[in-house]
Amino acid sequence: MPVINRIADFQSELTEWRRHLHAHPELQYDTVETAAFVADKLRAMGVDELVEGIGRTGVVAVIEGEGGEGPTIGLRADMDALPIEEARDLPYKSTKPGLMHACGHDGHTTMLLGAARYLAETRRFSGRVALIFQPAEEGGAGAKAMVDDGLMDRFGIEQVYAIHNMPGQVEGSFALRPGPIMAAADIFEISLEGRGGHAAFPHETADPIIAAAQIAQALQTIVSRNADPMQALVVSVTQIHAGTTDNVIPHSAWLGGTVRSLDETVRSLAETRIKEIATGIASALGVTADVTFDRGYPVTANEIRAAGFAADVARDVAGAAAVDTERMPEMGAEDFSYMLQERPGAYVFLGQGDSAGLHHPNYDFNDEIIPTGASYFARLVEMAQPPRP
Numbered sequence: 001m002p003v004i005n006r007i008a009d010f011q012s013e014l015t016e017w018r019r020h021l022h023a024h025p026e027l028q029y030d031t032v033e034t035a036a037f038v039a040d041k042l043r044a045m046g047v048d049e050l051v052e053g054i055g056r057t058g059v060v061a062v063i064e065g066e067g068g069e070g071p072t073i074g075l076r077a078d079m080d081a082l083p084i085e086e087a088r089d090l091p092y093k094s095t096k097p098g099l100m101h102a103c104g105h106d107g108h109t110t111m112l113l114g115a116a117r118y119l120a121e122t123r124r125f126s127g128r129v130a131l132i133f134q135p136a137e138e139g140g141a142g143a144k145a146m147v148d149d150g151l152m153d154r155f156g157i158e159q160v161y162a163i164h165n166m167p168g169q170v171e172g173s174f175a176l177r178p179g180p181i182m183a184a185a186d187i188f189e190i191s192l193e194g195r196g197g198h199a200a201f202p203h204e205t206a207d208p209i210i211a212a213a214q215i216a217q218a219l220q221t222i223v224s225r226n227a228d229p230m231q232a233l234v235v236s237v238t239q240i241h242a243g244t245t246d247n248v249i250p251h252s253a254w255l256g257g258t259v260r261s262l263d264e265t266v267r268s269l270a271e272t273r274i275k276e277i278a279t280g281i282a283s284a285l286g287v288t289a290d291v292t293f294d295r296g297y298p299v300t301a302n303e304i305r306a307a308g309f310a311a312d313v314a315r316d317v318a319g320a321a322a323v324d325t326e327r328m329p330e331m332g333a334e335d336f337s338y339m340l341q342e343r344p345g346a347y348v349f350l351g352q353g354d355s356a357g358l359h360h361p362n363y364d365f366n367d368e369i370i371p372t373g374a375s376y377f378a379r380l381v382e383m384a385q386p387p388r389p
Contacts, residue, residue, distance in 0.1 A: 002317065003317065004378060004379070007371050007374045008371045010117065014110050017041070019092035021037065022090075022093075024095060025081030026099070027083060028080050028138060028139065029135050029145075031057045031079045034080075034109070035133065038059050038133050041113055045116055047061040047063050047131075055143075056135060057135040058135055060146075061130070061133075062129070062155060063129050065125035065128065065129070065381075067123075067124060067388055068388035072128040072129065072130055073157070073385060074132055074151075074155070074161070075160070075162070076132040076161070076162040076339060077111065077163075080105055080136055080138050080142070081094075081103075082099070082101070083098055083099060084100050085097065086100035086102075088361075088362055090364065102360060103359060104164070104352070104358070104365040105137065107165055107367075107373070114377075115375075124382055125385045126385045126388050128155075128156075136335075137334070137335050141296075142335060147342055159344050160342075160344075161348075163377070164347065164349055165349070165365060166349040166350065167355045167356065167363070169349060169350075169352060170351045171351050171366065172322060172368075173318060173322040173323070173324070173350075173351040174311075174317075174324070174349065176314070176346060176349065177302065177325060177329065179307075180263070180329050181329050181330065182332055182347070183330065184261050184297060184299045185297045186259040186293060186296050187259075188257055188291065190290070192255075192282060193287060194211065194249075194285075195286075196249050196250050199246065199247045208287050209242050209253050210285060211287045212240055212242060212253040212254075213240075215278050215282070215289075216237045219235050219237060221277075223235055226273050232266075232329065233261050234259065234260040238256065241254045241255070260332075261299070297335050297338070298341060299337060309384065313379050313380050317379055318372065318376075334347065351369070353368075
């Protein structure tokens with residue numbers, strides 16, 4: 001079954017919705033106008049239940065199937081934008097200086113609205129579907145906020161699915177894999193305290209800059225000498241701050257960065273070694289090191305059976321040749337991981353075609369893939385929960 005004809009019929013209206021959202025971006029939990037727009041559309045569709053304010057500004061709608069009793073499946077779309085100045089002069093360009101939808105969440109939201117409209121009209125499924133419109137994916141852990149607000153138990157969700165568009169992937173194609181598909185994202189900070197002094201008399205100081213430089217280099221051995229080479233790990237020092245002028249050795253220095261991993265054991269190894277390396281080098285050079293390791297989004301891991309089912313649905317919508325089930329994991333992170341920690345489900349990439357990359361000021365969501373994503377969402381429900389005889 002290709003793209004659902006009924007969804008294709010209202011593609012032009014969905015495109016208008018997407019472009020409206022694009023023109024009115026909002027950050028993290030400030031998705032007040034976006035949530036109101038979504039809620040208004042859902043009310044007009046005649047959903048059976050509509051709850052606002054879950055996870056602060058999240059929206060959840062429930063549609064009852066007409067195919068008898070059954071479980072509840074969750075479908076999630078993120079709503080927030082990014083603090084980026086849009087470069088392209090589009091007719092629907094962002095109306096808010098310094099903000100834009102540079103990750104396609106306007107498209108994700110629209111695809112789920114399209115699926116909602118179709119499912120509310122047809123209701124050819126058993127049980128219920130919970131449509132989850134989430135704020136604050138971009139660094140705010142909105143998925144966790146919704147989970148902490150009781151999302152899964154309140155609506156009885158038994159499995160949950162999401163889509164993300166992917167520039168550079170063939171337009172309308174799907175890519176996924178069982179197991180880890182996106183990385184855990186952690187942040188480390190190292191504060192060094194030494195003894196400052198005149199740069200002409202370094203022997204009278206305990207130089208934190210020397211310590212920072214050696215620590216930055218030594219941290220790279222975590223990947224090359226500590227981690228199993230068959231396990232993915234990234235340790236990147238992204239900031240070093242110290243000093244204010246040329247003739248003063250400062251008393252302090254600070255460096256920080258990110259760790260990306262696909263396995264909890266590797267994640268813990270990186271945390272342990274960062275602390276050991278920083279404190280060890282600092283001690284050897286006569287300075288002190290205070291290390292913090294902030295665990296961020298966990299690994300986004302597709303449950304094996306759910307990934308297989310998602311692939312079947314994708315084949316139903318796009319054809320077998322357009323579905324890649326061996327997609328390499330991304331070392332970027334995604335807070336849908338919190339929902340997948342609570343319930344089985346799967347996260348898939350939908351090809352955006354040739355376009356600027358995600359988080360780029362020239363990016364724009366490809367409206368031509370809206371019917372494909374909406375059809376995938378709708379068929380997830382119809383195939384997971386067909387009407388009972």
